Amino acid sequence: MPELPEVETVVRYLRPRVTAARVAEVHVRRADLRYPVPVDAVLALQGCEITGVHRRAKYVLFDFTERTVLVHLGMSGRLFIEPSMGQPWEKHEHWRWHLDGPNGDGPHLLRYIDARRFGALDVFENEAETRHPLLERLGPEPLGPLWTPTVLLEACAGRTTAIKQLLMDGHIIVGVGNIYASETCFRAATHPLRPAGTLSAAECERLVAASRSVLQDAIDAGGSTLKDFVGGDAAPGYFQQQLDVYGRQGQRCHRCSGLVGHCSLGGRATYFCGGCQA
DNA sequence: AAATGAACCTGTTTGC
DNA sequence: TGCAAACAGGTTCATT
Known part of the structure; x- marks a missing residue:
């Protein structure tokens, strides 16, 4: 499904909806995506505030104060937000975050659904972004100045x-x-x-x-x-x-x-x- | 080093 | 209509 324009579209969709929100609860239903999801590290994000979202290549990167969460949609991944109303887990929904705020418009749910499980989720320290194994060898951004x-x-x-x-x-x-x-x-x-x-x-x-x-x-x-x-x-x-x-x-x-x-x-x-x- | 092909997994479309 | 094969937007890894 997603090439760079799709991922950029998702990031732009997410940014105003998650920035300054607090992750109230994390639930991981299946950890066997493309790579094993580091469940403990994701659970440790509970109570933390999302400070922003950015993109590198086709990776969605959620910024926290000290850590970054990397999400890849693979071929079939979807990432979206809804008001939290006790939705049952959808088929192939592998993890979800309950979000509080930022606008006092009630709790929301960030849901990740990926039938083929080619997607990924990882957590790393902010300063390690350029050294992450999935990011360190990437070529330049096609819309940036280094692509000539x-x-x-x-x-x-x-x-x-x-x-x-x-x-x-x-x-x-x-x-x-x-x-x-x-x-x-x-x-x-x-x-x-x-x-x-x-x-x-x-x-x-x-x-x-x-x-x-x-x-x-x-x-x-x-x-x-x-x-x-x-x-x-x-x-x-x-x-x-x-x-x-x-x-x-x-x-x-x-x-x-x-x-x-x-x-x-x-x-x-x-x-x-x-x-x-x- | 570079080229090739397999692998991961499931849903949908195509062809007999 | 039914069933199996082929195919799908991505990326890494092993093998030549």
């Missing part, structure tokens, strides 16, 4: 791997998942199967610009929704309606009216326009 054509060109040098796969490598650049990798290549007019090492500086420039615009447009649209993702105030994302190639095999290219093609690359569905992308 030069960085991409150097990452491509001498590599035979397809450019689409390289764009999905979190050590090179974070946040570009399977949907937006195809979309980025389309906007840059670069074929997704092109060996990375054959790209010119001009092509890298186009790819960096395309990755930024695709992700930014998706954030502006509230994230894309293929199935069950709901971001913001339960408003579905509308970026799916703006996809140029993803999932559109056999349909007309929005630019040249040729047929959109697809193939499997590294086991992932890949879409492109053979007429527009060289």
Whole structure:
């Protein structure tokens, strides 16, 4: 489900709802997510105040005074807040926090539901963020200043791997998942199967610009929704309606009216326009 | 080092 | 209609 725009949408949704709230109770129903949930450390957050929420790559990071809670949604995770009214546990709901405040509008429930359990939850000391095993080797943020054509060109040098796969490598650049990798290549007019090492500086420039615009447009649209993702105030994302190639095999290219093609690359569905992308 | 493929788990869609 | 296979938005790890 979630690529970077979806996670950013979730973070923006959560921020005003949890900042300055106090975690009254923590309940962990299943600790066997992608990695074991450190139950004692999460329980120790009871009584603590959430000071903010931020995002790194596709990780949601809840800030506390001394600690940070890392949450990943995996492929099927959902994270949302509701007024607390004694809701029964939903199928595949693995943990929940009871929140007090911040506005005196009654107790709320932060619920985490993840059918496939590819998601994660971890707790660490604030100052350890850059040393966390899941965070320390990540590439730059695609919307930040460190993601430049030069960085991409150097990452491509001498590599035979397809450019689409390289764009999905979190050590090179974070946040570009399977949907937006195809979309980025389309906007840059670069074929997704092109060996990375054959790209010119001009092509890298186009790819960096395309990755930024695709992700930014998706954030502006509230994230894309293929199935069950709901971001913001339960408003579905509308970026799916703006996809140029993803999932559109056999349909007309929005630019040249040729047929959109697809193939499997590294086991992932890949879409492109053979007429527009060289 | 870099490329490839398997692994984690469940729900939904596709094909016979 | 029923059932099994294929597939799904992510990431790490082991193997070549």
